[in-house]
Amino acid sequence: MIRLIRSTGRYVRFSAEDAFRSDLVDLLTVFDAVVEAGVQRIGLPNTVGIATPRQVERLVALCTERYPQVGIEFHGHNDTGCAIANTVAALEGGADCLDVTVMGIGERNGIASLSGLIAQLYIHYPELLETYDLTQLALLDHFVSECLDLPIPFNMPITAPGAFAHRAGVHTKAVLKNPRSYEVLAPADFGLIRSIDVGSRFTGRYAVGHRAAALGLRLSNDEVCHLTQALRERAECGSLNQEEVDAFIHSWWEEGSVSRAECSGADIALREGNQEKGSVTWEP
Incomplete structure (x- = not known):
């Protein structure tokens, strides 16, 4: 035959x-x-x-x-x-x-799985992938997932929704400083981006401060600590998505601004009163 x-x-x-x-x-x-x-x-x-x-x-x-x-x-x-x-x-x-x-x-x-093998080749035998467009991998997995009405497994290398998501405080701080500390695969090579999950109860100060700075807010170290604690307490009721995190940070900042303004006004009034009594000299 x-x-x-x-x-x-x-x-x-x-x-x-x-x-x-x-x-x-x-x-x-x-x-x-x-x-x-x-x-x-x-x-x-x-x-x-x-x-x-x-x-x-x-x-x-x-x-x-x-x-x-x-x-x-x-x-x-x-x-x-x-x-x-x-x-x-x-x-x-x-x-x-x-x-x-x-x-x-x-x-x-x-x-x-195709993505699992590619992840291994990417690290150990990159020369075998030189002729391939790796940015098509995630698109392929999503296409098949939709066709079969079958979700991409949460632990699928490269293409899982959380493949490049970082949550724990020590991880997010390290990744924001040097992505290679917790990423052996570069998401950009696959047409993907990393995400920093700031809205969980595991979030850390560095990630919160980084997000606040990205929103244009300048916080002191103490303020970052207080904001992080407030965000963690809120996340105990359920994780927040990025929009909710940003809204929470803005709300916390605005409430703090009012409090800071009230405290500043009271302090000025106190100093002026003491100045009249000759005990303290206030210099604006």
């Missing part, structure tokens, strides 16, 4: 189902036969996600060495949460074809 298909000029691929639960001798015996018959690619599917990254790398490396004349494909399911790790291990073992899907969609827990 393989020779017949090859004779028509067709590309032939052979994949062994459930390769990582198969007896190794049986698996290689079958591969030997199909490679001799002329297949151009053999597939190693981790059909039920049972393999570990080390097992994947070893078997892929074995097949790469044993069959240097054919391509090696890996297909990894995510039943045990190792789909992306196993796919990277297959690459490092010599596989030249890696199966992924948008958002990891597939049987049961799915397979390796």
